[in-house]
Amino acid sequence: MNMINRLDNFELDISCKKCGNVTKKPIGWVKANSHLICGCGTVIAFDSGELAARIIEINDYLCNLEQMQK
Numbered sequence: 001m002n003m004i005n006r007l008d009n010f011e012l013d014i015s016c017k018k019c020g021n022v023t024k025k026p027i028g029w030v031k032a033n034s035h036l037i038c039g040c041g042t043v044i045a046f047d048s049g050e051l052a053a054r055i056i057e058i059n060d061y062l063c064n065l066e067q068m069q070k
Contacts, residue, residue, distance in 0.1 A: 007055055007062075018042040027055065 008028030015022050016038040036044045
């Protein structure tokens with residue numbers, strides 16, 4: 001399994017700017033959805049381009065760490 005797929009299981013804290021509620025969702029769930037509806041009714045939209053860029057950045061960092069351990 002490559003590192004990017006392993007990252008799908010890590011949870012993100014998604015905060016509602018209206019009520020402050022924090023919802024935990026796995027990265028894989030966030031990648032598969034365009035938004036989350038908070039309990040207060042606020043729609044929290046995800047920037048998929050930004051998320052993809054951050055996932056690649058984290059993947060590269062973790063791959064470098066793995067290489068350093070070998």
